[in-house]
Amino acid sequence: MDAGVGAAYEEAAVLYANGGVGDAEKVLNAVLDDPSGNAGEGLWMMLLDLYKLTGQRQRFESRVLDYATRFERSPPPWEDLSSQAARPRGDVAPLINLSGNLNGQAAPQFQQIGIIGRKSGTIRIDLTRLRSVDDDGCKLFLQLLQSLAADRVKVSVLKCSQLVNMLEGQVSAGRAENREAWLLMLEMLQYTGEEERFEQFAVDYAITFEESPPSWAPKVQEAMSASDAGATEEKVRDGFRLEGEITGSQGESIRKLAAYAAERQSVDVDCAQLRRMDFVSAGTLFNILATLQAQGKLVVLHKVNAMVAALLRVMGVDQVAQVMLRN
Incomplete structure (x- = not known):
């Protein structure tokens, strides 16, 4: 690769990496159209892949003929690799991260999560970056999980033990406060599969609020299935x-x-x-x-x-x- 071609190769790669699709295309076309140049197959493949990645089929079809003539071989086939063409694969569940402080202002976020989950039929919710949650946030999260379950959407909650420990510090047996935190904690324990711990908190909940607690209904297998699939x-x-x-x-x-x-x-x-x-x-x-x-x-x-x-x-x-x- 001569100096000019090598410089174009690097420049186009960096421009595309930084989101400069149009500029990268101009650099590649300038070298490929230079009659005195010595562009090799690598630069041609970059341009053809650039068109695939940006969904530009018409330009691809035009250039791929030049490629076939230049190298006297069958050209690569068209394949739309653009984000617009990406479709949820049957073996992939969308991943949503809940982060920061979860409160009543998260309603639009949970509404969007619900839309994504129902569209794909399965969803993963990662709690790794969640730092705090108040009672309103607990209510919204619990309503989302119950709504998705009613619509038979497979849900995987990642790092839910972390949330259980967080909520445990917000509740106190005998003090009828933070009811939504209690209920979300019991829900999370069904995802972790900790039946004994669930039963202990269920008894405390019944005594504290003088009402029947949720029944034990483990969701470990469903969560694992969604996680493995996604x-x-x-x-x-x-x-x-x-x-x-x-x-x-x-x-x-x-x-x-x-x-x-x-x-x-x-x-x-x-x-x-x-x-x-x-x-x-x-x-x-x-x-x-x-x-x-x-x-x-x-x-x-x-x-x-x-x-x-x-x-x-x-x-x-x-x-x-x-x-x-x-x-």
């Missing part, structure tokens, strides 16, 4: 998955890779649904993969689109892991 960015049957658009503010999936690889010598990462990764996230990925390589682990990134692969090459990720392009 590992969006992490675990899949035979590896780990990165997908969507990963930016510095949404790079948790990259950090989870280290934990996933902890007990494995060989790690396969499915990147078929990964559309874009920004510069910061690529740097984080390099650091994690360099550490794993130093530990003697082999990491293979499978089905990486040409635009993301170019960024990974610029960042040196291909030096600490194997990067396999999409076919």
Whole structure:
């Protein structure tokens, strides 16, 4: 790759990584249309993948003929990889994070969660980042769970033990206060499967409020099923998955890779649904993969689109892991 082409390769990769789709396209087209240039197949694949990633079929069809003529081979087929074309897969449950302070102002958020859950038929709610919840927030959350259950939506609540412990500190047997916190705590215990602990609190609830507590109805199997079915960015049957658009503010999936690889010598990462990764996230990925390589682990990134692969090459990720392009 000569200096000019190499510079264009890097520039287009970084522009796309930062969200500059139009600018990246201009850079690639300028090199490919230069009669005195020596653009190789790599730049062509970047442009064709860029059109796939942005859903520009007409431009793809126009350019793919030039590719076929240039390299005298069958061109890659059209495949819409844009976010607009992404459809919920049967084996994936949407993941929603509840974070910060949960109170009565969260009503619109819970309404949206309900819409997402009913649309997909299954949903995961992660409580890892939840810091506090008041009685109004408890009521809204409980109403959401009951509504989804009535509509037969499969629900997985992740880190619900954390919420149980939080709520336990807000209730007191014999003091008829924070009733919604009591009820949500009993609901969460049915997700954790802690029947003995549930029964203890149910008795305390009955004494405190002088009314019958909810009945024990474990939801562990349903929650596990939804969780297993919905590992969006992490675990899949035979590896780990990165997908969507990963930016510095949404790079948790990259950090989870280290934990996933902890007990494995060989790690396969499915990147078929990964559309874009920004510069910061690529740097984080390099650091994690360099550490794993130093530990003697082999990491293979499978089905990486040409635009993301170019960024990974610029960042040196291909030096600490194997990067396999999409076919």
